[in-house]
Amino acid sequence: MRIILAEDNDILRKSLSFFLESKGFTVDQFSDGKDALDAIETNNYDLILTDINMPGKSGMEITQYVRQTINSETPIIILTSSGVEQTELDSFDIGANEFIAKPVSPAVLLVRINKLLKTHF
Template sequence: MNIVLAEDNDILRRSLSFFLESKGFVVKQFSDGKDALEAIKTNTFDLILTDINMPGVSGMEITQYVRQTIGSPIPIIIFTSSGVEQTELDCFDIGANEFIAKPVSPAVLLVRINKLLNKRS
């Protein structure tokens, strides 16, 4: 299973990538939303994990591209440190499958990933 991980916090991105790779996933890491979006345009992935606020292109813009421009059903999980309820609602409105507040628990993330991927199988 190939995963895009777009997160500008280096420590979080590397630790989540290490954890997911230890569980058998192939993770392509990006610290910039623009680079992640380019990879999504040119490769096939099974899941997108993205921070909402990133340099270049935001997680919301990535989600809008995937849902509206290419019409893909690929599962998308958005991370944010924002505690604003409207932000969460906006993420779901544009097509995110899950929303996880930071700090991200790797164990909880794995449960949500498996839930989303098993639905698609």
């Protein structure tokens, strides 16, 4: 299974990538939303994992693009340090499948990824 991870926090991105790879996933990681979006356009991913606030393009813009422009049903999990309820509601409104507040528990993330992949495939 191939995951794209868009997260501008280097430590979090690298640690989540390492954890997911140790669980058998292939992870393409990006610190810039525009670079991640370019990769989404040219590759097939089984899951998109994106932070909301990033340089280039935000996680919201990525989600909107995936759902509306390329009409993809690829599962999307949004990560954010924002505890604002409206942000979470907006994420679901534009098509995110899951919303996880930071700090992220790798074990909880893995459960949510597996649940999404099981219902999607």
